[in-house]
Amino acid sequence: MQETISPPLRLVFTDLDGSLLDHHDYGWEPARPWLERLDAAGVPVIPVTSKTRAELLPLRQALGLEQTPFIAENGAIIGLPAAWQHARLDRDPANVDGLRVKALSVDSDFLMRRLAVIRERLGVAFRCLPDMTIEAIIEATGLDAARAGQAREREGSIPLLWDDSEAMLDAFRTLLANDDLVLTQGGRFWHVMGNIDKGRAVSWLVARLGALRGINPWSLGLGDGPNDVALLNACDAAVLIRGMHSHPVEIDHPRLYRTVETGPRGWAEGMEHWLGQELA
Template identity: 45%
Template sequence: MPYLDNSLLIFTDLDGSLLDHDDYSWKPAQGWLTRLAEHQVPVVITTSKTAAEVTALQQALNLTDVPFIAENGAVIALPESWGDHLAWPRKVFGAEYGEIRKIIDALRLRYDFECRGFGDVDAAQVADWTGLQPDEARLAMAREGSEPLVWFGDERDLKRFEGYLNQEGLMLTRGGRFWHVMGAGVSKGQAVQWLAGEYRRLRGHPMVTIGLGDGPNDLSMLEAVDHAVVIRGHHDQPMPLANEQHDRVFRTTLYGPQGWKQGLDHFIHKSGQA
């Protein structure tokens, strides 16, 4: 198991993981966030949220000098301290938001698929869907490389919709609350691998990576790290991982930030001393 004084790199989902599913609090995780900051361990937010949303959250979480991954891996935002990096300030994967919207609109018009995305509604409706305040909902609508959808049709039509998206170079992934449409091949796991590689290059040595997530859209992230914390989720979706070895995967019994804390308690020793 890793120690706090190892070269650790943490990747974490937000909703239902670091943030409580209902009230978005991270209080139970604050002790670990403080401890990780004291040991200069980067905590990389890895979320379906937009860069606009994460920027505000980073301030509150005191993680502002760390890159973050937004929109399920479509966007990697680099901090000012990475200003000399060739990708600064953004590394973007996949299709742009406007192109994604055009394809969704065309498929709905042709096949009468029953779904609504953030681009179809106003901030009040997004606030109702998410539980966010209207100002927060507007930040959630500032999309760059993905579109969250509420699906109202049946499972058969969902499969057809996914097939047509694939033909257009797009893919569909399941999040905690929404389906997300983005460029083919885009995932949290792809972004985690890229960013872990950049940390390794910049620091001159490998990092021990830990990932924490609760939803199906976190699976690629959890597969891409050395140690995976599968946080108990408020959903009935399966969370299978290819490598279920007990020294690599821990499944929590607690939800949200309580589970987040439980996972780090399991994997990280306080120091390298015996």
Template identity: 65%
Template sequence: LLVFTDLDGSLLDHHSYDWQPAAPWLERLAAAGVPVIPTTSKTRAELLALRRELALEHTPFIAENGAVIGLPPAWQHARLDRDPASPKGLVVKTPSLDVDFIRRRLDVVRERLGLRFRRMGEMTVEEVRELTALSAEGARQAMAREGSEPLVWEDDDTQLQRLRETLHSDGLQLTRGGRFWHVMGAVDKGHAVRWLLARFEALRGHRPPTLGLGDGPNDLTLLAATDMAVIIRADHGQPMSLTHARLYRTQAPGPQGWAEGLAHWWERQAPA
């Protein structure tokens, strides 16, 4: 089994970023040798810190909604990875467009269409802290973007639709997280999940069963890409409609819902 999970609002509490209710399951999965793969809007810098705290240093990670994929040594391939590993032993793939390109396009489009939004690259650490309740260190890590730009929307739905269409013709797209809209290239969480599954198969010669957990619209592609899916209850009010043969919706939100969804499928999963 492979577990792909969103972080904010799923494994981590939306407000406090705490994961204690899920900790017993993380230990149990680690003991069973089941990789838990963070699949998130967060940055590489945030992930490097978090995977230490979550004891997930030996699993890959999907950051910035699929724009950044980190591969620990066991997931690296002698022929397919020609890029050298970093000193931490990670090979990092960036299949999207560079964040500087995305920011320049956003500024041009904002000017041309007269849109009102604020993007993370033009906020101070203090502003990001106010919006996210992260520590100063955490906010700095969230601001270290590589392949996607979060923004706070301050305009109406018609303008949002105009932005969406204009970005589309530039090969860019919008997705929605718990707090921000995110702009990135032709990638998403589901795309990155399928990429990692292909990599797993290239290394091990078979496809394992997969379980996905998420709470937001940007998780729908992730959930569609896994055999078993868990939609974690959220209070963001965004519609979470998904056609999936094996879908469970939790009663509890956040890490408690995460544990609930994990328990649901753990008992029912086909033998790995």
């Protein structure tokens, strides 16, 4: 009798804005066939994004990703569905089927207090997203009013628009580092958070699944921006999607594919490169 060999356990970690979602209209239609193929093959697609939990919950439903974990706020927040929860460490007996949220960073209230102190000490100009009006967020992001409101619901990071010089940005970064805080660049905003990034959150989830299943999964990462470099480097294979921004992305990954297309078309191109034959 021929022995049946189970397919390898695979995980797909993906940035959203500018990657799975279009930079301008946030659509994902070009990626839909690949999302369906991955779902049929039982390959979890895990969002890894600067978006908040409030933004992600309806997006997960629309994308059909309600049964997979998510990483929000550039690694500060991890959401675990029931299948990814440790019976002793995570499960709430009163809500065993609910989502468990873990914070890997300092909380947003602390960050806002420290940013106020640093702003006064340096005399620099920047705008924190939670302090911006809904109208200003809409203008900066293109989001509608409801999603702009969700973007203000920060738990472990603070996006900001920098309105000062490059020299003062370096001084700002130094003062943040003195508080063990980091500054990372996204597609539209700079992000201030604790000493965490997308890559560390990805590694945490890979280790969690390994502990639950007793197997080391193979991982693919997809992203387009500077804040995705840690995500891509944490995965076995990577896709750098051609960005619609002007920020340089410096990465040295032994198994990196750079796309020709942007956004969800680039996302599908990268999936075809790495898994097209395997999931034909």
